[in-house]
Structure formats: C-alpha cells, structure tokens
Amino acid sequence: MEYKNNKPIFLQIAEHICYEILGGIYREGERMPSVREYAAEAEVNANTIVRSFDWLSQKDIIASRRGMGYYVSLGAAERIRQNMREAFFQETLPEFVRQMKNLGITGEEVEKQIKEMNDE
Amino acid sequence: MEYKNNKPIFLQIAEHICYEILGGIYREGERMPSVREYAAEAEVNANTIVRSFDWLSQKDIIASRRGMGYYVSLGAAERIRQNMREAFFQETLPEFVRQMKNLGITGEEVEKQIKEMNDE
Amino acid sequence: MEYKNNKPIFLQIAEHICYEILGGIYREGERMPSVREYAAEAEVNANTIVRSFDWLSQKDIIASRRGMGYYVSLGAAERIRQNMREAFFQETLPEFVRQMKNLGITGEEVEKQIKEMNDE
Amino acid sequence: MEYKNNKPIFLQIAEHICYEILGGIYREGERMPSVREYAAEAEVNANTIVRSFDWLSQKDIIASRRGMGYYVSLGAAERIRQNMREAFFQETLPEFVRQMKNLGITGEEVEKQIKEMNDE
DNA sequence: GTGGTCTAGACCACG
C-alpha cells in the first residue's frame, strides 16, 4: 500500500478499512486483525493503526472489547455507506462544482474526459 | 478572508492570489501589493505572505525585482489555468469518479443534486 | 562549518548537503538527521534547516515522510551531479571564459597558475 | 541592459562601467555622465547610480569634483585591469578549479566545451 | 520603502 503525502496516513488506512468492510473482507461482528498484525501488513507504526482504529471506533464502525481486540460493529457497512454519501454530496461535489466554475469547465468536457478514462 | 484548517494558510493565500490573477485583479507585468500591504489586508504575519509569494515565484507566477516588489509574470494567467486544469483532470476528476463508483452513485443523481444546489 | 556572507546560509547548507550525498555520507533511501539534529550540528536555527530541507525537497533530492523525517530520494546523487554539471557548463564556464577574454588572459596563463596552486 | 538577480544591481552597473572604461568609452580625465543621465540610460533609480559611483570612487576609479560631477581618474584603466586580474586569479580561478574537481570534470572536457561554444 | 534572511519560540498533527 502506498500513502499520499497530503493526507494523514492513519486516515488513509481508516478509509481503506472502510472499503474492506464494504467489500466484505471484514464482516460485521467479526474480529479485526490485531493492531500489531495490521501494522505489519500496512508497514506502518503500530501507533498509527491505533489511531486509525480509534477513529473508526468514534464512527461506530468498529468497537474494542477489552483484551480481545477490535470487532466490526453491526450495521457498520450501512453506516459507512451513509457517511460517505453524505460527505460526497456535502463536500466533494460542491468543491468539484466550484472548481469547474472557476476553471470554466463544462459538463460536456467532464463527460468526454470520463469516457476517455474508461477507454484506457 | 477566512481560512480553512486543513490547509496551510500560506497555500490558501497563494491559491487565492491565483484566482485574483485569473480574475484580472492583478494583471501580467503589473506590480503586486507589497508583502506588508498584503499581510495587512490578509490579516496574517508578513512572513506568511513571504512564503506565499515565494511559492508563487517557484511556480513562475510572480517574480521579484530587487527592492521594487513582486510583479506578475508574463503568461502567468495562462500558466495558472494550465496547472489548474491539469490538476483537475488528472487528480480531482479521477478521484471524484472513483468515489462515485465506490458509492454506487450515478451520473443522474449527481446532475439532480447539482440542480438542487443551484436552486438554493 | 563556516558561512560566507554573500550567500544565504540555508543555501550554503543545502549545497553542503548535496556534497555530503555525493560523498556517500548520506545514501539514497536512508534517513537524514532530523531537522533539530542538523540544526544543532550546523549551529543554526532549526527553521533555517527547515528551509534548506524544503529547498532540497523541491529539487527532488530529499523527501519528507510524515512524522518520520527526511529521506534521501532515489537517484538523488545522479540528479545532483546532473544539476551541478549543467550549472557548470551553462553558467560558470561561460562566465569564466568571458572574464578571460575581457582581461586578455590566455589558456597558458591559466594552466601555469593552476600548476602553481597545486605546488603550494 | 538586463540585470541578474543574484548580484546587486549597483555592483553590476559598476562593473559595467569598468568595462566601458577599459573599452575607451569613458577616458581617463574625462567627465562621466551625470548621475541622472546615467540613471535614465540604465533605467534604474538615481540612488542606485549614486551607489555605483560611490563604489567606484572608493576604488579610485572615478572621483567627484564638487558641483562638477564625476571624472575618470588617471590610471583608472590600469587599476581596473589589475584589480580584475587579481580577483580572477585569487577567487574566480580557484573556485572554478574547485568545482571541476568536485564534479570530476577534466581539462579536456573543458577545452572541448569551449570549442563548441566558439562554433555556435 | 522594498524584499530577504535569520532567530526564537510557540503550537499542532502525526507516527
């Protein structure tokens, strides 16, 4: 896994875990890999994983059971989907439109570009 | 001017200046406000403006003339437009599409949402 | 280390680091001393080192990894060598020749002088 | 006339005047253009010329006569030539050789490059 | 008056 420099690694990992949950790699109610396992896999410091897990806990996506590790919460997938849709429509999309306006880019241009991306 | 917390102030200012150049507020070949003037206007420390100006200099958008201030470089507007369009099509757009796919959001939904945004 | 007065300290340090990389003191992929360590060693303010490192980053000679320090980029030594050779042949050498011509100094004189320098 | 950014303008102008004296444009004992004339010609602030003239005065290359302007000193050309030769052999040349060594550039390479420069 | 550099110190996010 590679990390971008403009975003905290622990957030990138948290987001990645969300996609893993959405993709069924970790299922609701099941146990997550231990912090140290995940740290080894992600090739980062264990503290970084702690922060990722902590962040996910605050979002009710996973939950810790003392001494037993972290477990995927019930309803996690649906909650993730809701959060992401909300973020998309309230942040990503408005910013996207703002940039289009500022740069004078039309919807047609965007559609054309998307088609080209798909062709590659 | 208000500053967001997730991005360095000096970068937000630099970007803002780019938009001012695109908007014709500062024209090519003309002199920029002095560092201290701009610092007062933007309500930040002069060193912060120095950093913004320095960043813009490295992008060939403005250039300093010894003891006389900073001047907008020739071709700055076009260069800004190119840089921004490139960033839009190579970073923003692919990321936008990636999110749409991941969240199962269709083009129709996006269009509908944009119309609602315009109505407000 | 001693600093000349006609050139910013942060640039002298950056250049010095380049020579250290060329000399194998810092190798590609390896971690640089921390900003504070280097500041102590160079006996300057940490911010000055930040600027040197920042300058080197923009030249793709080193790169920062969040919270872990700066690392020498791959290909850094070769890139430095290229940059320096280019600067030598496109700036230093023409200026050198220009001065020779203006002062009526011949190649023989130069060679003779170099030999004397070596003898000392 | 164009000015480089890494050297004070007043020094560039002073040096330029030296070459003008060496080239016989201003002859020993003759009057220099007035500060304002020269400022207009060089397209810089008059104070800048004042500094250039002042610098040349300290080197005994020109001298002011109260209310009458600046005159080229007797022996100026010879003095300039001496100063420049000294600077060349004590500063430029050692620095040039130092760079050659650091970059592993041989005398043959330099000669070859000089020939190419002449061919253009 | 202009920018340029350096210092000092604080605070923050990150790992």
Place this chain on the structure above:
DNA sequence: GTGGTCTAGACCACC
C-alpha cells in the same frame, strides 16, 4: 520524537 506552520521581531541590502 518527527516535521509543519505561524507569529513576532530583528537586521540587512537594496532602490
């Protein structure tokens, strides 16, 4: 502990 940012203020060279 790491870098990153911002502030504050000083001093300098230059125009």
